[in-house]
Amino acid sequence: MTTTQSETDELTATARAVFADHPAEASEGLPEALWSTLTELGLVQLTLSDQAGGSGGALADEAALLLVAGESAAPVPLAETELGGWLLAAAGLEVPTGVLAVAAGDGLSVAPADGGLAVRGQLSRVGWARHATRLVVLAEGPEGDVVLSVDAGAAEITEGVNLAGEARDGVRLDATVANWAPAPAGAREQLARRSALFRALLLAGAARRALERSVQYAGERIQFGRPIGKFQAVQQQLALAAAEVASGEAAARSAARIAAATDFAGDDAGFAVAVAKARTSEAAASIARIAHQVHGAIGFTLEHDLRLSTTRLWAWREEDGSDAHWHTVIGRRALAEGPDGLWPLLTRAS
Known part of the structure; x- marks a missing residue:
């Protein structure tokens, strides 16, 4: 399905x-109230077909x-739930409601085993x-990869968090799973690409917010009789951060466009996703550093909301493949x- 730019803009405004x-x-x-609202508006499982719910x-x-x-900095599992729904639907399994x-x-x-795997x-x-409500697991089965839909109640979960305080849990399984199906061809590569692109888009959004808060604060904080944003050194740092934000978002948007044209298949989509995740992950460190330098000590306090963006930048840059991982993929390609093929490769992935 394709949508017009005005429809996408309307969705952005609604979100x-x-x-x-x-x-x-x-x-x-x-946040149950937020998750309930997103579900009611159809923003959970957004790209899943109508037939699959x-x-x-x-x-x-x-x-x-x-x-x-x-x-x-919304603490909701939109990317994870979308990925789980896609994997279940691709394997022909029912997609349940909930997280x-x-x-x-x-x-x-x-x-x-009797009754399943x-x-x-x-x-x-x-x-x-x-x-x-369900754990969606892509695993190696006796005769190839399988998709498992596991009742979360059958798992032993050890709670953990990333730097942003988002749940990153240990899961121990020792159960017979009846709800499973052979994985579609290329599922591992597809899952890796989709996960990396979704994380790159989240990173691009968090980077944009950190920059906006820094520019705002630089215009409000008075030092030596004038806003710190009037000082050349601060302006230079904000300009550097703005360039990092722009390049990361451009890479993520470009990868989404190329992936949409091929449904994440093909070498060009894989290269574009690798560039997007590498660029946004690499930019995250610089943007977070500059944001905290501009804010000074107040940016590290619990009372200030800058940390909601920068802790996500630090955490997400390592998730779904670090910049080092994806730079290796880019280098090999x-x-x-x-x-003779390098320039065509770069221009196709832009």
């Missing part, structure tokens, strides 16, 4: 209004929503697992293209 009505707080819990939106809509969610946690279960033992092992740092 901003919803998040403004439910301002973010430093909490490890799930979603809203039938386009990837451009999801990209716009995640940019706003990152900008608002979904998704993981690639590389360390799991999966074997045939016997699944045993440990998963680490699973996003929002303690709040999930560039080497594979050779000197």
Whole structure:
């Protein structure tokens, strides 16, 4: 499905209004009122088809929503639930309502058993697992990859958090899973690409918010009789941060556009996603540093909301592949293209 720019703009405005009505707080819990509102508006499972229980939106809509969610520091598992719904639907499994946690279960033992598959092992740092109704796991089965839809109540969950206070839980499984199906071809690569793009979009949104708060504060904070934003050194740092924000968001938006054209398939989509996650992850450190330098000590206090953006920048830059991981992917692809193919590769992925 495709949508017009005006429709995407309308969705962006709606999302901003919803998040403004439910301002973010430093909490490890799930804001039930916000999640309920997002569900009622059809913003959860946005790109899932109507037949599978979603809203039938386009990837451009999801990209716009995640940019706003990152900008608002919204502590909700939009990306995780969208990814879990996609994986279940792609495998032909029912997509339940509520929060979904998704993981690639590389360390799991999966074997045939009466009534399904016997699944045993440990998963680490699973996003929002303690709040999930189902755990969606992509694992290696006896005859190839399988998608498991696991009742969260059947798992032993050890609570953990990332630097932003978002749930990143340990999950131990020792159960027979009846609700499973063979994974579609290329599911691992698809999941990695989708996860990286969604995280890049969240990073781009958080970076934009950190810059906006820094520019605002620089115009308000008076030092030596004038706003600190009038000092050349501060202006230079803010300009550097603005360039990092612009390049990261441009890379994320470009990757979303290329991925939408191919449904995340093909080398060009993979390269564009790698560039997006590498660029937004690399930019995150510089933007967070500059934001805190501009704010000074007040930016580190619990009373100031800057930390809601910068802690997410620090946490998300390492999740779904760090910049080092994705730069390695980019380097290998560039080497594979050779000197004659490098320029066409760069121009196709822009």
